Amino acid sequence: MLFAHDTEASLMAAAELVNTAHEDPDALLDVTEFATRWGYTGRVTGDRDELDAVRAIRPRLESLWHADRDRIVAETNAILRETAALPQLVAHDGWDYHLHAVPPEADLAIRIQVETAMALVDVVRMDELGRMRVCAADDCEDVLVDLSKNRSRRFCSNTCSNRMNVAAYRARANATRRGDARAERPDRP
Template sequence: MPFGHDMVHSLATVVDLINTSPATGGPDRLTDLRELGEFVDRHQVSGVGELGTADLNQVRAVRDAFHKVFTAPDQATAVIRLNTLLSGTRITPRLTEHDGHPLHVHYFAPGASVGEHLSADLGVALAHLLVEGEWERLRTCSAPDCDNVFVDESRNRSRVYCDSRTCGNRMHVAAYRARRRA
């Protein structure tokens, strides 16, 4: 399934957000306002004012909710979890152009907190993915020491590692060495 620019950006943002969590096996990379600010800047999250502790706590809760969507055992559970997340969000779709980006849709309400912004925009992107019957594209890395999530954008839905250069390469080298020893 080819994804449009907005969808690719939103899916990459939700993956990066989830992968800041210690639930994915690494350190918590969203522990303070500086890290939250860096995340907001890196993903060009627009319309965000001064960040506070409440924003950090809200974004961390949103991160956990999105992680539960990605790790749902089946599509029906993913739908329930995503609907629960979206039900707490004021969604106000509108067309916008900003920061050199072409016309696109924002779903967060004007004046929304960064947590609501992420819930709305990223949640709607995941909703579109589920509506298209593409739930199985939400994956967790198959490397035994990695629990990072990713969206499989491959044509034949065959991607199994979060990053082919790190986890994929490491697993292929390990398999090669095991074959050589045998």
């Protein structure tokens, strides 16, 4: 494990949340299911206002995947300041001590932002921002968190990876059929 469990879970949840906005229709339909699946504790109303509030934070979170280190630090600090985050160690639901920075009664959108910001504190301190990436597929805007040991993850999913590998294979095969000299040195996708 590269990061603490809560850091990894917060980053992965934020990436999934951001990616729900890239689908048409919007893939975030059930905020209660999302919160449960990612282990967000505390109050979840599951109503339309909460869903809208969680959807509204996606652009802010997505901007973190496209920002440089200084911008990420500024935005992380802004989130922590705006929410009056006060980090505290808590243990619950079978998890050992980890950090929470807002009370469980805080709005879910606030808790998601704060937990993402707290995770980014670890990422910045460990100088691992390169693990926050945008999918390498030509036609995909999804974001990902590369938790592989060798920092080799380039695609958001096996679907994008397979699609790009098939496209590269077909391009090499077409070049070979045409007698293209580039077929001798194919670029890797």
